[in-house]
Amino acid sequence: MGAKRVLVAMTGASGSIYGLRLIRALKAAGNEVQVIISRWGEETLKYETGIDRETLVAEVDRGYDENDLSAPPASGSYHLDAMVVIPCSMKTLAGIAHGYADNLVGRAADCSLKERRKLILVPRESPLNLIHIRNMATVTEAGAIVIPASPAFWHRPKTIEDLVDSVVERVLSHLSSAGEKAAEWTGLD
Ligand SMILES: Cc1cc2nc3c(=O)[nH]c(=O)nc-3n(C[C@H](O)[C@H](O)[C@H](O)COP(=O)(O)O)c2cc1C
Secondary structure, X not given: OOOOEEEEEEOOOOOHHHHHHHHHHHHHOOOEEEEEEOHHHHHHHHHHHXXXXXXXXXXXXXXXXXXXXXOHHHOOOOOOOEEEEEEEOHHHHHHHHOOOOOOHHHHHHHHHHHOXXXXXXXXXXXXXXXXXXXXXXXXXXXXXXXXXXXXXXXXOOOXXXXXXXXXXXXXXXXXXXXXXXXXXXXXXX
């Protein structure tokens, strides 16, 4: 599988470490990585990891302002292999579910769905209200893949990074990325 152009959006949900580790894994595997970090995504990234937007953008191929609706991903004609919203806030989920594209995250996701490209949303929210559940059903019906940030334990994680990577590897496997091979369940012992 060759290098891909992947757009990663980080929104203002808790769990910015998921986006951070996905971005780094995609870059390490030689992919072209573009990012959009929403205003509240930026705040949670800084608060939860100590990393600021500029530092993260410097690690990727291109960073966009969430308010720049003239940026390439605002058009379906711009080629992307996939888009991942990680972490995905309930507000951004609601916008995507209803086609309410008031920023570049929502518009790029809307374009991904209309162009029938891969769109992966990674929500962290818990518990879920009926609106959240219905919005997840709506985006799934429209073609998106919802991968909740629910770490697995069968691989016997030793660190927080191990736990986080169990979610990141699920995303990579759906991207068919040339990232590190995800751990596979091979049966009891
Ligand atoms: C520290 C912090 C943690 C948050 N965690 C969540 C969360 O886990 N899920 C969520 O939907 N919103 C969460 N929010 C609220 C969102 O940031 C808020 O709804 C925001 O409008 C989302 O906008 P965005 O999707 O454009 O980033 C959190 C806010 C802060 C400041």
